[in-house]
Amino acid sequence: MGEQASSIAGQIDILFWFMTLASAVITGGIALALLFFSIRYRRRSENEVPVQTEGALKLELTWTFIPLILSAFIFLWAALLFVRMSRPEPNAMEIYVTGRQWMWKAQQPSGQWENNELHVPVGQPVQLNMTSIDVIHDFYIPAFRQKQDVLPGRYTTLAFTATKAGTYNLFCAEYCGTQHSRMVGSVTAMEPRDYQAWLQGENNAESPAARGLRHFESYGCDTCHRQDNGGVGPTLVGLYGQQEQLADGRTVTVDDSYIRESILNPQKQVVQGYGPPSRMPTYAGRVNETELIDLIAYIRSLGGQQQEQGGGGDDSLPGAGAEETPGTGPNSSTDGPKP
Ligand code: HEC
Ligand SMILES: [Cu+2]
Incomplete structure (x- = not known):
């Protein structure tokens, strides 16, 4: 698991681990049962004929409802997280991002444009309003566990709050042409004080x-x-x-x-x-x-x-x-x- 650097990252990891664990338990259980039955009910002599079983309602209901409840539970959990992630914070700082073959540009609220870089303050909800100049791209920050398609001709949003200062990878996660693999950049989360100083350093910006x-x-x-x-x-x-x-x-x-x-x-x-x-x-x-x-x-x-x-x-x-x-x-x- 990579570093967790946004407010939602921890919860997404918990969901991920729960799904992995549930899959492991179910897969392991089935494998063990398979092994046990094939030994316990193996054929013991050449002319042995098993008794025909017509079905077992209770058993079938059990193995229908347990997976149903489990998957409904996972769906609900994931949906709640998704809604939380998609709802913009009322005091979010808005940053415009454009994707193009093959780079990212981001514009700070104060007007500076950045190429393949994005600076954000720690602890401040951020909302990215994103669009593409050519084909579909996808803005992906693994350390934030956040990913969103960037589409030509309309705006999509991505909301996050960085929790830890540092520089994190930014990838394009949608195959977008020959240089797609080079469409990488970085997101730098800074303490608010450092962020302000950084903004000041980037002078002559017009809003x-x-x-x-x-x-x-x-x-x-x-x-x-x-x-x-x-x-x-x-x-x-x-x-x-x-x-x-x-x-x-x-x-x-x-x-x-x-x-x-x-x-x-x-x-x-x-x-x-x-x-x-x-x-x-x-x-x-x-x-x-x-x-x-x-x-x-x-x-x-x-x-x-x-x-x-x-x-x-x-x-x-x-x-x-x-x-x-x-x-x-x-x-x-x-x-x-x-x-
Ligand atoms: C020749 C006159 C003219 C020029 C020049 C013009 N517009 Fe318009 N605009 C209109 C008219 C008439 C409407 C209303 C009809 C419509 O919706 O297209 C309109 C509608 C709009 C609307 C929708 C307004 C609403 O109330 O929903 C926006 C936004 C807009 N224009 C922005 C712009 C921008 C930005 C520019 C310059 C890049 C521009 N317009 C140049 C005449 C013009
Ligand atoms: Cu791309």
């Missing part, structure tokens, strides 16, 4: 939202999307996390994937009252993945963060707030005139 604002202006998005509804397109202020009514009658939640689709494929989900056809040009092939991430960060910074988390309104606020803080000057100025 993703600030960079997103620059793209928003250079691609001319701001000519149609204004602070009020006076432009050709709807305002994006307060949009994130809301329910959006579409022209074809569907209602969708505005999340990263929706915004991404809206930019790359405007005709696919037209906002009610604005078409069809949408008057927004498609940006597929013009905006690249890192620009998309920045644009999404910028639109998120325009507010409207979720009210969905049921666990008491005050709980969700610090999370949203903490995420907003790295957004410096440009965000606060765009937040200002919010109606």
Whole structure:
């Protein structure tokens, strides 16, 4: 067993050992019974004919229900762990990760990009929002016992809390082409103090939202999307996390994937009252993945963060707030005139 370095690793190992032990006991039991019966009931003379047995209901029920209960128990246990692993912590630090043939890129909340490396603070819940630029990859940190496919065209998440400072292997666990085996990197968990110092050392970073604002202006998005509804397109202020009514009658939640689709494929989900056809040009092939991430960060910074988390309104606020803080000057100025 490898080193355990995340909050869930120990529990996954216990489940693993339980399954191994259960398999060993069952396999051993069957082997012993087989051996015992073949000696005990062996044929003793040439003309010996065994008594025909028609079946034994009790025995059959026993060997149906014991495995059934055992496997249902393992399923439930694993499912509970899986749910715990998939549920993002409300105060998680969000990091964007893109996979491509054949490297990983990760962007810190404060805007630094890292290649084939990821630095995280110990004890801080982290949520990775991941996408791929080309084919399917898979983000795998054995020491965290965490693994998640990374898909082109949508975002998947991986949540963990590192518990031990150190540098751990990062692998791509989905065969993705000739250099797949070289698609390796490292995850470094640091004490919060060291992490802050490391961040400071990586200077001249611009926050993703600030960079997103620059793209928003250079691609001319701001000519149609204004602070009020006076432009050709709807305002994006307060949009994130809301329910959006579409022209074809569907209602969708505005999340990263929706915004991404809206930019790359405007005709696919037209906002009610604005078409069809949408008057927004498609940006597929013009905006690249890192620009998309920045644009999404910028639109998120325009507010409207979720009210969905049921666990008491005050709980969700610090999370949203903490995420907003790295957004410096440009965000606060765009937040200002919010109606
Ligand atoms: C020529 C005007 C125009 C430009 C330029 C434009 N848009 Fe749009 N946009 C629209 C219109 C009209 C809609 C509403 C119809 C639709 O959903 O496609 C829209 C919808 C959207 C939506 C969905 C809004 C909602 O309320 O659900 C997003 C997000 C968006 N645009 C982002 C962008 C970004 C980012 C850019 C720049 C890269 C951009 N737009 C450039 C006109 C424009
Ligand atoms: Cu890969």
